[in-house]
Amino acid sequence: MVIDKGHGSAGGGAGASPVSGPRGPGAPIEFRLDAGSGVPTYLQLVHQVEHALRLGYLKPGDQLPKVRDVVASLAINPNTVLKAYRDLEMKGLAAGRPGQGTFVQATLSQVALPELTTLRRSLSGWLAAADQAGLDEDGMVALFTSALRDFYERRGGSRARGGAASGETEGIA
Amino acid sequence: MSINVIETNGLGKRYGGTWALRECSLAIPAGHVAALVGPNGAGKTTLLNLAVGLASPSAGGVTVLGGRAPGSPAALDGIAFVAQDAPLYKNLSVADMIHLTRNLSRRFDQEYAETRLGELGIPLKRKSGRLSGGQQAQLALTLALARRPRLLMLDEPVAMLDPVARHDFMAIVLTAAVDDGVSVVLSSHVLTELERVADYLILLSRGRVQMAGEVDDLLASHRVLTGPALEADRYAERPVVHVRRAEAQAHLLVRATAADPVPPGFQAHPVGLEELALAYLREPGAAALPGPARGRHAEPSEVAK
Numbered sequence: 001m002v003i004d005k006g007h008g009s010a011g012g013g014a015g016a017s018p019v020s021g022p023r024g025p026g027a028p029i030e031f032r033l034d035a036g037s038g039v040p041t042y043l044q045l046v047h048q049v050e051h052a053l054r055l056g057y058l059k060p061g062d063q064l065p066k067v068r069d070v071v072a073s074l075a076i077n078p079n080t081v082l083k084a085y086r087d088l089e090m091k092g093l094a095a096g097r098p099g100q101g102t103f104v105q106a107t108l109s110q111v112a113l114p115e116l117t118t119l120r121r122s123l124s125g126w127l128a129a130a131d132q133a134g135l136d137e138d139g140m141v142a143l144f145t146s147a148l149r150d151f152y153e154r155r156g157g158s159r160a161r162g163g164a165a166s167g168e169t170e171g172i173a
Numbered sequence: 174m175s176i177n178v179i180e181t182n183g184l185g186k187r188y189g190g191t192w193a194l195r196e197c198s199l200a201i202p203a204g205h206v207a208a209l210v211g212p213n214g215a216g217k218t219t220l221l222n223l224a225v226g227l228a229s230p231s232a233g234g235v236t237v238l239g240g241r242a243p244g245s246p247a248a249l250d251g252i253a254f255v256a257q258d259a260p261l262y263k264n265l266s267v268a269d270m271i272h273l274t275r276n277l278s279r280r281f282d283q284e285y286a287e288t289r290l291g292e293l294g295i296p297l298k299r300k301s302g303r304l305s306g307g308q309q310a311q312l313a314l315t316l317a318l319a320r321r322p323r324l325l326m327l328d329e330p331v332a333m334l335d336p337v338a339r340h341d342f343m344a345i346v347l348t349a350a351v352d353d354g355v356s357v358v359l360s361s362h363v364l365t366e367l368e369r370v371a372d373y374l375i376l377l378s379r380g381r382v383q384m385a386g387e388v389d390d391l392l393a394s395h396r397v398l399t400g401p402a403l404e405a406d407r408y409a410e411r412p413v414v415h416v417r418r419a420e421a422q423a424h425l426l427v428r429a430t431a432a433d434p435v436p437p438g439f440q441a442h443p444v445g446l447e448e449l450a451l452a453y454l455r456e457p458g459a460a461a462l463p464g465p466a467r468g469r470h471a472e473p474s475e476v477a478k
Contacts, residue, residue, distance in 0.1 A: 033369070038445065041369055068351045075344040076369040077206050078351045083389075 027065040029057055033074055041076055045084035053093065053108040062104045064094060176239030178203050178324045178356045179224050183233030186219050193219040194380045197233070201358060201373060203323075205387075206350055208367045209360040210450055211377035217360035218257065220377070221328050224358075225254045238324060250279050253317035254326045258333065259309045263302025267312060270301055274316045286319035289345075307338030314342060318349050325349065327359040331366075343370055368446040376450060378457045388446060395449055398425040400439030407436070414459050415452035426452045 029052045031045055039047070052058040067081045085102045088094040095105040109116075130140050177200040184197040194216035201207050209217045222228040223235050226244025241248045261270060267290065275281040290297065293315075295308050304312060310330065317325060325346065331339040347370065349355045361367065367374070374391060376384040384391065395414070405416060405423040412428040426444065435441045444452075453459055 035365075035369075068348060071347045071351050072344050074369070075340050075347060077372045078347060079205075079372045080369070 028062050042080045042084040046087050058104050060104050064102045066101050176203050181235045184235050185232030187231040192380050197382050199385050203356045205373040206357040206371050207373035208371035209375050215377040216380040251323040253320045253322035255313045255317050257328045259313035261301040268297040278320045282319045286315050289315045324356045364447045376453050384453050395444045396429045397442045397444050398439045415456050
């Protein structure tokens with residue numbers, strides 16, 4: 001459940017073009033809100049930027065939507081947008097330029113595309129085996145999440161960049 | 174900027190034998206979009222009217238924009254107020270409403286007003302009374318913002334609007350907050366949208382302030398504990414605001430932070446603004462304020478961006 005919550009529905013929307021395509025004017029991504037998700041608004045914005053970084057919709061040097069534009073299109077409190085951008089700055093993913101706006105500073109896709117494809121293929125194999133054994137989707141997610149947690153705990157708490165996940169599961173043992 | 178846009182001290186207003194507002198002490202710092210929330214008859218409109226100077230206190234005092242008297246010239250210049258149901262002279266054309274408002278205000282940005290109304294597709298020649306509800310609300314808002322206020326006060330601004338008009342209306346209000354640094358105080362009983370719009374909350378109930386503070390602080394200082402109903406009473410010594418109990422399971426809304434220990438057998442969840450406000454409104458007796466209503470939030474560091 002945790003892995004994809006807040007990410008699955010996120011992203012640059014259907015109209016946004018991937019890295020290769022030509023870019024229109026304005027910011028490369030546009031935020032959307034899911035009022036029923038229960039995820040705080042600023043976290044939804046953070047997740048959508050992270051998601052766009054993972055998928056290559058956003059690259060270092062790209063400008064994030066201007067605070068004013070986000071406020072005008074979503075009718076949300078400006079401090080919420082500022083809080084999201086501050087969060088991204090603290091994670092080292094974005095940086096503010098005085099008088100200009102906030103720009104992408106780093107990328108989240110640490111792994112090259114061919115490698116990702118290989119990893120994805122081996123995961124698909126695992127999924128097929130899990131399906132064969134009778135696990136449903138929720139069961140697979142639960143098992144994966146639990147194995148992931150064990151993996152990082154064994155490595156001595158050096159958790160991957162998991163701000164998103166830890167924010168949502170906070171306190172739920 | 175560390176001023177309080179509205180500050181009250183033991184403020185009370187009595188109509189006949191009934192107190193519409195009493196012992197109200199709060200300080201709303203500048204730079205926020207503050208929501209005044211409460212059921213009908215809680216005293217929201219009374220508080221706004223006292224702050225604008227449309228009514229005078231029966232007890233205590235109120236100042237605006239950093240210590241000015243409501244109704245004083247400086248206060249009138251710096252505050253724009255849109256009363257409930259977008260009050261307009263229905264027989265006047267939009268152009269006449271602009272003209273009237275300009276003549277009644279010391280400062281009025283005609284270009285802003287006309288540009289905005291043009292963007293909204295509101296014809297200047299049409300009579301105000303013949304505009305749609307959404308357009309009337311937008312006209313009243315435009316006239317208010319064209320006065321270039323430092324504080325915008327809105328009494329139930331979106332209660333009568335459909336979802337699209339409501340969204341567009343709030344987008345204009347919030348954009349003004351970004352562009353011009355306008356502080357906003359709005360009353361509402363529509364809880365669902367507040368979480369996106371407001372970053373400061375004042376909860377009024379039966380004429381008294383029940384809760385006040387920055388939304389982030391309020392959310393961070395409350396948790397929901399879910400656990401066995403039998404154990405629920407053991408934690409009565411904790412500041413429990415509201416309990417929802419079934420045969421086996423109970424949900425306790427408590428004043429606790431993420432750092433506070435979770436009792437064995439219980440799970441702690443963060444709480445949303447709507448859930449928090451509802452819980453307090455259901456417990457009018459929960460008189461304790463999560464934080465001091467006065468003083469603490471006047472710290473400049475909280476206001477600075």
